[in-house]
Amino acid sequence: MTWLNRFVNWKKGRPTIDIHKYRPPSVTVDVVLFTIMDGDLKVLLIQRRKEPFAGFWSLPGGFVPLSVSLESAALQKLKEKTNVKDLYLEQLYTFDDPHRDPRGHVISVAYYALVASERFDLKPSESVSDVSWHSIYALPELAFDHQRILDYALQRLRNKLGYTTVGSQLLPEKFTLPELCQIYEIILERPIDKRNFRKKIAFLDILDETGETTQKFSKKPAKLYRFKHSDIVELPQNSKQAIQPKIPRSLQGQA
Numbered sequence: 001m002t003w004l005n006r007f008v009n010w011k012k013g014r015p016t017i018d019i020h021k022y023r024p025p026s027v028t029v030d031v032v033l034f035t036i037m038d039g040d041l042k043v044l045l046i047q048r049r050k051e052p053f054a055g056f057w058s059l060p061g062g063f064v065p066l067s068v069s070l071e072s073a074a075l076q077k078l079k080e081k082t083n084v085k086d087l088y089l090e091q092l093y094t095f096d097d098p099h100r101d102p103r104g105h106v107i108s109v110a111y112y113a114l115v116a117s118e119r120f121d122l123k124p125s126e127s128v129s130d131v132s133w134h135s136i137y138a139l140p141e142l143a144f145d146h147q148r149i150l151d152y153a154l155q156r157l158r159n160k161l162g163y164t165t166v167g168s169q170l171l172p173e174k175f176t177l178p179e180l181c182q183i184y185e186i187i188l189e190r191p192i193d194k195r196n197f198r199k200k201i202a203f204l205d206i207l208d209e210t211g212e213t214t215q216k217f218s219k220k221p222a223k224l225y226r227f228k229h230s231d232i233v234e235l236p237q238n239s240k241q242a243i244q245p246k247i248p249r250s251l252q253g254q255a
Contacts, residue, residue: 053143
């Protein structure tokens with residue numbers, strides 16, 4: 001039966017479910033923004049001014065107004081509270097523990113993105129005390145279940161690093177192979193065999209040589225590369241992962 005048939009039946013007075021009998025939970029959006037800064041993987045956090053969790057750090061976000069889509073609400077709340085705008089967000093996961101918010105049953109739909117930190121001029125709104133970048137590996141105590149959201153986001157990022165070019169979002173347009181390798185090492189939090197890494201990147205054929213060199217990192221000129229595609233693309237299906245992340249059992253199957 002199509003929606004039109006159902007509507008016609010409803011108009012005829014036939015029984016239908018009365019949605020007003022069910023008290024809806026509230027819905028919020030939370031945004032995870034990753035960046036590489038000072039050789040570290042960092043996430044953008046805001047310091048809450050109001051209860052609950054006044055004084056605690058949390059992810060930027062807020063309640064979804066009526067007649068506003070989830071993604072639009074995420075972008076709107078992000079701009080309001082941090083002055084960060086003009087981003088492409090990817091939906092991460094829905095966190096629906098009925099007890100995650102002391103105010104009542106509140107469902108959070110989380111989004112995430114990878115950004116270059118120098119693109120933004122951070123400004124806290126009146127509703128927050130501060131906004132700043134924090135190391136994902138040395139986080140303060142967080143409000144609500146935001147530690148769980150960040151654990152999930154980090155694992156998703158590590159997984160995608162193995163089968164897509166997601167690392168491209170954290171690099172300048174032109175970069176060296178050591179810079180690309182460092183992105184992997186920072187995110188995976190472990191050293192990588194440089195020779196095997198170069199071989200694997202060459203096999204995947206995802207980079208173009210620019211014909212330029214730089215001596216920014218050493219006296220010996222290093223070649224500059226760029227990604228063949230500016231957007232995130234999946235690696236060839238017949239190739240093994242460039243870097244195989246070690247996935248904790250507690251997170252396997254979640255991302």
